Amino acid sequence: MYAAVVRSFDSAAKYEMFETPNPDGKHEILVDVVAAGLHPRVRSQANGSHYTSKEELPLIPGIDGVGRLEDGQLVYFVAPDTSFGTFAEKSVVDLRRSVPLPEGADPVQIAAAMNPAMSSWVALCRRVEFQQGQKILILGATGNSGQMAVQIAKLLGASQVIGAGRDQERLHSLPALGADAIVSLVGEPEEVADRLGEAASEVDIVIDYLWGKPAESAMVPLLKRRSDRSRKLSWVQIGSVAGPTAAIPSVALRSANFQVIGSGQGAVSTAGYVAELPALIDAIASGKLNVNAVSFSLSKVEEMWDAPISHEQRVVFIPTK
Ligand SMILES: NC(=O)c1ccc[n+]([C@@H]2O[C@H](COP(=O)([O-])OP(=O)(O)OC[C@H]3O[C@@H](n4cnc5c(N)ncnc54)[C@H](OP(=O)(O)O)[C@@H]3O)[C@@H](O)[C@H]2O)c1
Numbered sequence: 178m179y180a181a182v183v184r185s186f187d188s189a190a191k192y193e194m195f196e197t198p199n200p201d202g203k204h205e206i207l208v209d210v211v212a213a214g215l216h217p218r219v220r221s222q223a224n225g226s227h228y229t230s231k232e233e234l235p236l237i238p239g240i241d242g243v244g245r246l247e248d249g250q251l252v253y254f255v256a257p258d259t260s261f262g263t264f265a266e267k268s269v270v271d272l273r274r275s276v277p278l279p280e281g282a283d284p285v286q287i288a289a290a291m292n293p294a295m296s297s298w299v300a301l302c303r304r305v306e307f308q309q310g311q312k313i314l315i316l317g318a319t320g321n322s323g324q325m326a327v328q329i330a331k332l333l334g335a336s337q338v339i340g341a342g343r344d345q346e347r348l349h350s351l352p353a354l355g356a357d358a359i360v361s362l363v364g365e366p367e368e369v370a371d372r373l374g375e376a377a378s379e380v381d382i383v384i385d386y387l388w389g390k391p392a393e394s395a396m397v398p399l400l401k402r403r404s405d406r407s408r409k410l411s412w413v414q415i416g417s418v419a420g421p422t423a424a425i426p427s428v429a430l431r432s433a434n435f436q437v438i439g440s441g442q443g444a445v446s447t448a449g450y451v452a453e454l455p456a457l458i459d460a461i462a463s464g465k466l467n468v469n470a471v472s473f474s475l476s477k478v479e480e481m482w483d484a485p486i487s488h489e490q491r492v493v494f495i496p497t498k
Contacts, residue, residue: 179496180265181478184235186225189482190264192475195237198261198269208244208270211251212288212472213263215481215492216240216321217416222262229258229442239263239494241292243284244270251278253287253458255450264475266496274447276454282462289470289491290325290461295450296415297326297384298457300440301333303449305382305411309334314377315356316395317386317418319347320488321469324354326384328466331355339377347489354467366394374398383412389420396429406433414439 178197181190200206221227223238239262241255254275256263278287297315301307313330317323319342330338340351341360348359360376362369373395377383380399385392392412400406410433429435438444460466468491473481475494 178266179475180237181239181475181494182235183223183238186223186232186234189479190223190238191479192477195235195265197267198259200269204272205257205269206246206272207267208246208252208254210239210263210265210268210496211243211245212284212493212495213239213242214288214292214470215494216292217418218292219262219264231260233260236260237262237265239265239268241288242268243278243288244268244275251282251284252276253278253291253454255447264478264494264496266475274451276451276458278458279462282458285470285472285493285495286468287458287461288493289321290466290468291454291457293320293322293491294325294329294457294461294466295453296322296386296440297329298333299445299450299453300384300413300415301329301382302453303445304413304438304440307333307335307382310336311381312337312339312377312379314339314341314373314380314383314399315386316341316383316391317416318342318351318356318359319344320386320416320418321491322416323386324351324469325466326386327351327354327356329460330384332460332465337380339380341373341377344488362391366390370394370398374402378402379404381408381410383410385412385414386416387419388414388417388423390423391419393423393425396435397426400429400433400435403433409434409436412437415441 180195242263252275254270315326318340339358340356471490472493475496
């Protein structure tokens with residue numbers, strides 16, 4: 178079969194012939210891959226930097242996708258934890274990690290949206306005791322996951338959603354997705370932290386795709402302005418595009434009911450993720466979430482790998498295009 182193949186953690190995946198993987202055990206079958214998204218998580222899998230990396234090469238990247246079963250049924254699936262991912266004509270599906278798509282669902286939209294959407298959906302449904310009417314700040318709201326988080330927070334019943342991000346054009350497009358307020362992250366760190374503190378001191382939950390300095394410097398200003406510091410603030414760490422570490426001032430944890438947790442593979446079990454898939458697929462397939470996808474033939478994988486990364490549209494590869 179043709180596949181995107183990574184032979185070195187330092188170079189792009191290349192489109193080449195590769196041995197077709199074999200299903201193993203009663204739950205696994207081979208499917209035709211219809212569409213698979215190039216998520217940041219796929220890039221970190223392919224350069225060996227993701228925390229789940231086993232450093233085994235060669236590997237076929239791709240962590241999820243839409244496949245077609247022998248009887249024609251389309252399924253969304255999360256790839257098994259092996260070196261054979263979804264950027265290939267065929268992929269192994271563990272049926273326990275797959276969900277049938279409803280009639281008429283667009284495979285490209287599903288492949289583009291599931292990973293970024295799952296980040297906030299699972300965080301809100303599995304990691305915090307989110308209640309309708311609560312207020313949420315999305316740090317890093319201009320990326321694909323952040324834009325989804327704005328929409329999902331609203332869909333699940335948040336009363337106020339504040340989106341914070343750098344890119345001014347995308348930041349100003351967030352109200353059309355449901356954001357009640359926006360905060361620019363452009364400027365001196367103290368100035369930015371102050372702005373965040375002012376706009377978001379009463380939120381119940383922070384969904385954080387940034388971490389690093391922006392998270393570190395925003396915590397205290399946000400807590401300081403809170404009208405009741407004993408009201409819980411849950412800070413959910415999801416991505417780390419601004420840095421892998423953030424120093425949490427001890428006073429932040431003592432002087433307020435402040436909880437820092439994470440949401441991702443490991444913090445939530447595979448079964449936990451799979452349980453959330455049908456409702457999320459329905460939300461995407463029924464058009465409740467705005468998805469920004471662009472598709473290319475998988476044969477273009479090397480070119481797209483090295484192209485400037487778009488935070489606006491999620492690239493989806495189609496093996497048979
Ligand atoms: N834990 C999970 O379950 C899970 C699931 C999905 C994604 N993630 C992680 O979440 C993060 C975002 O994913 P994504 O899908 O949104 O990626 P994306 O579409 O590529 O967007 C990345 C965003 O990060 C912003 N950014 C990058 N560096 C920044 C910095 N130094 N300061 C402020 N903003 C910065 C970009 O800002 P500009 O708009 O200004 O360019 C862009 O909006 C990634 O780390 C990804 O691995 C985690």
